[in-house]
Amino acid sequence: MADLVHLLQKWYAEQCEDDVAPGQTPWQHRYGVSISTFDNPAWNIRIDLAGTRMSGASMTPIDIDNGDEDWITCHIVDDTFCGIGDPSKLATILEAFFQICIANRSIQADPLAEDGFL
Numbered sequence: 495m496a497d498l499v500h501l502l503q504k505w506y507a508e509q510c511e512d513d514v515a516p517g518q519t520p521w522q523h524r525y526g527v528s529i530s531t532f533d534n535p536a537w538n539i540r541i542d543l544a545g546t547r548m549s550g551a552s553m554t555p556i557d558i559d560n561g562d563e564d565w566i567t568c569h570i571v572d573d574t575f576c577g578i579g580d581p582s583k584l585a586t587i588l589e590a591f592f593q594i595c596i597a598n599r600s601i602q603a604d605p606l607a608e609d610g611f612l
Contacts, residue, residue: 498588502527505595509546521545529584537577537584541591544573551598556590570594 506527511520525542532538543549555569566579568590575594577587 495585498585498592501592502588532578535581537579537581537587539575539577539584539587539591541575542573543570543575548575548595548598549573551594553590553594553597566590 509525510522514520525545527542528538528540530538543551550573551570553568553570553575555567557567557569559565563580563582566577566583566586568575568577568579568587570576575591577583577590579587
């Protein structure tokens with residue numbers, strides 16, 4: 495799990511912009527990453543893809559429902575990766591996001607390598 499959090503930190507940092515043209519707004523002021531919880535209980539992860547190499551990416555939606563304690567849904571809507579799952583699915587949701595990154599060549603096939611970002 496620590497590797498996935500490290501990778502998410504690295505991906506986020508790569509999206510943040512220091513130098514932008516006059517009149518432009520940096521990516522991190524318009525978009526971002528959100529990890530929250532619901533009271534049913536569930537994880538809710540939203541990762542903005544707009545303005546990144548992932549913009550326009552698609553994925554085959556994931557929709558698994560094996561009951562209240564084993565479910566996950568992941569998809570991309572309006573250039574945003576959305577992942578929701580039971581309390582045990584945080585790592586699984588992040589893995590789904592990074593598989594999309596790999597498929598769209600936003601990161602290398604071994605994303606945890608020292609220079610995992612293309």
